[in-house]
Amino acid sequence: MKKIGVLTSGGDAPGMNAALRAVVRKALFEDIEVVGIYQGYDGLIKGEFELFELGSVGDIIQRGGTILRSARSPEFMTEAGRQKAADNLKAEGIEGLVVIGGDGSFRGALELSVYGIAVACVPATIDNDITGTEFTIGFDTALNTVVEAIDKIRDTASSHERIFIVEVMGRDAGDLALWAGLGGGAESIIIPEEPLAVNEVVERLKQSSERGKQHSVIVVAEGVMSGDKLSQLLKEEADVETRVSVLGHMQRGGSPSARDRVIASRYGARAVEELQAGQQTVAIGMRNHQIVAYPLQDVFETKDCLDMEMLKLSKELSI
Ligand code: ATP
DSSP states (O other), X not given: OOEEEEEEOSSOOTTHHHHHHHHHHHHHHTTOEEEEESSHHHHHHHTOEEEOOGGXXXXXXXXSSOTTOOOOOGGGGSHHHHHHHHHHHHHTTOXXXXXXXXXXXXXXXXXXXXXXXXXXXXXXXXXXXXXXXSOOBTHXXXXXXXXXXXXXXXXXXXXXXXXXXXXXXXXXXXXXXXXXXXXXXXXXXXBTTBOOOHHHHHHHHHHHHHTTOOOEEEEEXXXXXXXXXXXXXXXXXXXXXXXXXXXXXXGGOSOOOHHHHHHHHHHHHHHHHHHHTTOSXXXXXXXXXXXXXXXXXXXXXXXXXXXXXXXXXXHHHTO
């Protein structure tokens, strides 16, 4: 392979820049030319290409967001859009593409491979919801951001003897809420994989107040319901007063954690190796601390399960 392209797509995640840097530097190290494509699949269709050099990705490993910028591209969802994208790549002599993004971006890559473009997908989303990998880039940074927020909320909750609801991102996945809830010592964690009944939350609040605990933190994943909705339910069904904190987009920002930078560097380099080895449709991930490459189709065929032991443990530890 003589020339590859790289793009970031979907929601941004801290560590995308570190992955981009790894793709560019590893490719150049292997004497492969690299083209940076701006604005995700939109840029592929519009031909927003730039030939990258070693210096193009200098001083970005520590930066959140993505210097290539990201976009959601409705045009790429059409056959005509994808044909245009493939034609643009071929006209540039680009034989392989590294896609850094979430599962929607992976689906787009799979569709693009039909046109004879080799694709290697690097998982980057704070939701950690991609089948086949234990960790996606950005999850660790977002987790640290949420735990830090819970710590601060806990300070004010205990000073004023209040119950706080913290609404956490994650779309349909509960990973971020579960890990942050356990790491932040939340009294209740409500996730889509096992939605907790409101009466169970009330029961837990009652138990903790009976043993003299005056404050509580409830973490709710956005995929179950909003913090406001939960607050309303607790008021209506049990006359419990709560304060709501919606963390929102701050969870997607910030300088990537050391761990995210390291996995991003390893995933990015591995993606280049897979293209170089002639793989056509591959996803990169981590299993048991090892970097793995597996068929991209696998991402859509099954769904990884959350470690429910963690939820059980969080209940045992926050009695
Ligand atoms: P995040 O998990 O952070 O939301 P994502 O990669 O899942 O990231 P999406 O908006 O779902 O984000 O997908 C990004 C882009 O991928 C879309 O805007 C679209 O261009 C492309 N894409 C998604 N699904 C498909 C599909 N079925 N066919 C072709 N392209 C798709």
